[in-house]
Amino acid sequence: MISIYSVSALIAAYLFGSIPSAVWIGQAFYGIDVREYGSGNAGATNTFRVLGKKAGIAVMIIDILKGFTATNLAYFIGLSVTGPQNSIQFVNYQLALGITAVMGHLFPVFAGFRGGKGIATLFGMVLAVHFDAALFCVSVFLIVLLISKYVSLSSIIAGFSFPLSIIFVFHSPLRSVVLYGMCICVLILVTHQKNIERLLRGKESKVNVFRKKTA
Known part of the structure; x- marks a missing residue:
C-alpha cells in the first residue's frame, strides 16, 4: 500500500x-x-x-x-x-x-x-543494493579502461556485467534485481547511443586518467 x-x-x-x-x-x-x-x-x-x-x-x-x-x-x-x-x-x-x-x-x-548519463548515480544505487556486484563492476570498468582508454566503452561493459554477475557469479534469488540489471543495460544503450556511434566510427575520444600533466 x-x-x-x-x-x-x-x-x-x-x-x-x-x-x-x-x-x-x-x-x-x-x-x-x-x-x-x-x-x-x-x-x-x-x-x-x-x-x-x-x-x-x-x-x-x-x-x-x-x-x-x-x-x-x-x-x-x-x-x-x-x-x-x-x-x-x-x-x-x-x-x-x-x-x-x-x-x-x-x-x-x-x-x-x-x-x-547517470552512470555514477547508477553505481551508487548498485553499491547500496548489492555491494559485491558493485565491486565486480568497478573491476570490469577499470580493466576495460586500462586496456581501451574509452570511458564510454568501460561504462557500457561494466553496466552489462552487473546482471551477468548477479545471475552467474552471485546467483541472486531476487528476480527484481536481475530485472533491474537488464533495465540498466537498456538505459545504458539509450544514454550512450552517440558514444556507441562514435566508437563504431573510431571517433570516440580516449582518456588517460593516470597521465600526469607535463610542464
Missing part, C-alpha cells in the same frame, strides 16, 4: 538525484557550464574532460553518493512500509528509490531537466 511516507521518500530520492553537481561546481569555481562544452553532458566524464581531474573526481563522488543515499532512504522509511530488511519488498523499495534518483540525475529539476 502506498503511504505518504513512501511517496515522500520517492520525492526526496528524485531531489537527491537532481543535484546537478557538474553544473554547480563548474559554475561556482570555473564560471563554466559543462553542458556547453565537450559532450554536452552534466556528468563526471564530461567534467573530467572540460574541467580536469579535481572537478571530475568531486562530481563523480557526489553523483555516486546521490544514488547511494537515495537508495538507502529505505532504511529510514522502508522498514515501516515493507517489513524486514533484505525482504523482497524491502529490496524492491530500494530499487524504486534508486531508479527515481537516476531519473533525477537524467532530468534534474534544479538544472532545467538537462542532466548527465
Whole structure:
C-alpha cells in the first residue's frame, strides 16, 4: 500500500538525484557550464574532460553518493512500509528509490531537466543494493579502461556485467534485481547511443586518467 511516507521518500530520492553537481561546481569555481562544452553532458566524464581531474573526481563522488543515499532512504522509511530488511519488498523499495534518483540525475529539476548519463548515480544505487556486484563492476570498468582508454566503452561493459554477475557469479534469488540489471543495460544503450556511434566510427575520444600533466 502506498503511504505518504513512501511517496515522500520517492520525492526526496528524485531531489537527491537532481543535484546537478557538474553544473554547480563548474559554475561556482570555473564560471563554466559543462553542458556547453565537450559532450554536452552534466556528468563526471564530461567534467573530467572540460574541467580536469579535481572537478571530475568531486562530481563523480557526489553523483555516486546521490544514488547511494537515495537508495538507502529505505532504511529510514522502508522498514515501516515493507517489513524486514533484505525482504523482497524491502529490496524492491530500494530499487524504486534508486531508479527515481537516476531519473533525477537524467532530468534534474534544479538544472532545467538537462542532466548527465547517470552512470555514477547508477553505481551508487548498485553499491547500496548489492555491494559485491558493485565491486565486480568497478573491476570490469577499470580493466576495460586500462586496456581501451574509452570511458564510454568501460561504462557500457561494466553496466552489462552487473546482471551477468548477479545471475552467474552471485546467483541472486531476487528476480527484481536481475530485472533491474537488464533495465540498466537498456538505459545504458539509450544514454550512450552517440558514444556507441562514435566508437563504431573510431571517433570516440580516449582518456588517460593516470597521465600526469607535463610542464
